[in-house]
Amino acid sequence: MSRIIMNSLDYTRIMKCIDDAKSQKTISADEAEKLISELNSAKIVEPHEVPVDIVTMNSIVKVSFLNTKIELQFRIVYPDEANFKENKISIFSPVATALIGYKESDEIEWMVPSGMTKIRIDKIIYQPEAAGDYTL
Numbered sequence: 001m002s003r004i005i006m007n008s009l010d011y012t013r014i015m016k017c018i019d020d021a022k023s024q025k026t027i028s029a030d031e032a033e034k035l036i037s038e039l040n041s042a043k044i045v046e047p048h049e050v051p052v053d054i055v056t057m058n059s060i061v062k063v064s065f066l067n068t069k070i071e072l073q074f075r076i077v078y079p080d081e082a083n084f085k086e087n088k089i090s091i092f093s094p095v096a097t098a099l100i101g102y103k104e105s106d107e108i109e110w111m112v113p114s115g116m117t118k119i120r121i122d123k124i125i126y127q128p129e130a131a132g133d134y135t136l
Helices: 008-023 029-040 094-099
Strands: 005-007 043-045 060-065 070-077 088-090 107-112 115-126
Touching: 005 008, 008 029, 008 043, 029 094, 060 094, 070 115, 088 094, 094 107, 094 115
Parallel strands: 005 043, 070 088
Antiparallel strands: 060 070, 060 115, 107 115
């Protein structure tokens, strides 16, 4: 698997969300460290340099859970925007953490509450950078 790619604005905002959540004790130390580790392994680029097939914040993605054959579509959002009924999942969720920075067609093995799962990014329906929305 190649190195993940993140835009600098997403990186900065997510790190701030982690700091805020840690101080408010709304994220566990383990969850925070897992997300920080993922972010710190990323190649950080400017928003206009993000390839159009990379999952970024506010992307709408269609994924398949290969272990269960379940397919879902959702938007990856910051924690304060999460709304399950609107298919908006927080970057703090294990699935969003697994997907951020990966590209369309990648398959990622990731630990979720129900155990190890394999997720395939089937399609990026919307990516802010591809649409010229560099500040979302």
